[in-house]
Amino acid sequence: MHQTVTRRHFALGLAALTALPAPGLAQSGAWRPNRPVRVIVPFPPGGATDMLARLIAQRLGDRLGQPLVIENRPGGSGVVGSQALLGAPADGHALILATGDTHTVLPAANPKLPFDAAAFVPVTGIAAVVMALVARPGLGTADPAQFLARARAARPPLSYGSYGVATVSHAAGESIRQAAGIELTHVPYGGAGPAILAVTADQVDCCIVPVAVANPQRSRATMLAVASAERFPLVPDLPTLSELGLPVVADSWIGLLAAPGTPPAIAASIDAAVQQVLGGDILETLRGNGFSPLGFGPARFADYLAAERERWGRVVREARITIEG
Template structure:
């Protein structure tokens, strides 16, 4: 999700006047050296920018500098291994996503670690997905898309859909859409959400399931048919939900902090409390909503339960669709 407009707006929010620096809880954990936050993607994407917004205000509250360290590669494996190679003391965290720490463990049979090596710390946001089609496709709503997909498949020329990679939340959204509707769409993976939406805008692929933060700026060259949320999204109230359009699908993915599973609970509780303060700030909330993210604010127990539900929900989809990473 390397979107220039998202990057500018979020960085602008991060540059707002800093909040007051409340004292730490008297019995809370205090960092003894700089805290490193590992990002499994290159600089400039949505996960990276949200991490930097968090880092600025987390460091203020924890009384230590917080260093953002981009470790892209191998669908999150590089950053994950880097985390597990550090002491489990709270001084190294990872900003994971549904792609890197829910779908990847389900679809990769030879991961060099166990997902149980990680523990939930605190969420930051969820990503709002959309269904978008190329301008040249003769449909204007989801039901029209379904009718065309069925007739095209019967004629032996199934419609194509772009995702931002094998095993991505984008592919999972597309495969879930296929399962729920019974339509046949041919998957075409790309290396990123930007290339996927550009392929649709260039009339090279028929449909895509990508975040609103990616499809929204391209609305002049694609048709956005629906948002994949339970309710209409407040910054795009004209877009119907998939449920309104007759497809009972909610598709999103999470962004949040994880730590080594052996990290002491008191350390994790302190970091969770600090993150929750930051993510409740008006500046952070405004930046998320403006750029088509949904706030997610949970204590550690609720965050762990959320991740467990995500794994259960997506596991069936990954197995049925045969989504697998090679290598």
């Protein structure tokens, strides 16, 4: 994901956290890198995924005993970054901070990708980005019930903005459309920031974007609901879509993957270091910036990714979301 709306607030938290000392990896016999570790971020600098990488980089490097080098490789909705990792040795010295967009929805929508997303080795599921349904001010819908009534009666259909084709945002909009039994016209934007700004300018009827992107715009748009399993602490007044009778849970995971063929022991050692880093202060920074912490190790992350591929694959097929590259 590559929204930039919360950059200043996240950067302040990042500066405070990286100033704190952290001891080295405490596990005896654990794998350690013998040179700097590359962390590929498949988006430009300044977005949420990039900021999450930089949030944990210094502390994780301290734990592993080698610096982490953030390498931004944007392009092709994650394809460029994924291919960069495929060209690296499967020895733990190169990782990718992947997302539900790059390694779940996109592969389901594009069977011609030059890699198998399921072949990457799960290391750590770090966090999920919680999505929100937001309506434009001129639509005149003050609550979810009014919005759904308006959507069902609209001719032509209402439009919804996403942060790109074949993303979690796009698939979430299709999930809402299917669950509510309404028609919606998809309008893709080049990021969550442009999508929410289009809503505030009454250029699109609604959008599905991360809570952290939508929340600062609450005075200029109507946040209707969150697409999480439970109410989200950042916006506790907002109902979930499930509370409204729409069984839609739409979030985008962010986690570390290693190159195909990376030994399980290496993945386990990196995960152990990450778990030591994801302490109370970082967790609070994550929650305050619209993330829901996961903290999944390799085995649980693998199961989670398999379930995500099935879940979003079904949505992509039913909505006929396609993209070829």
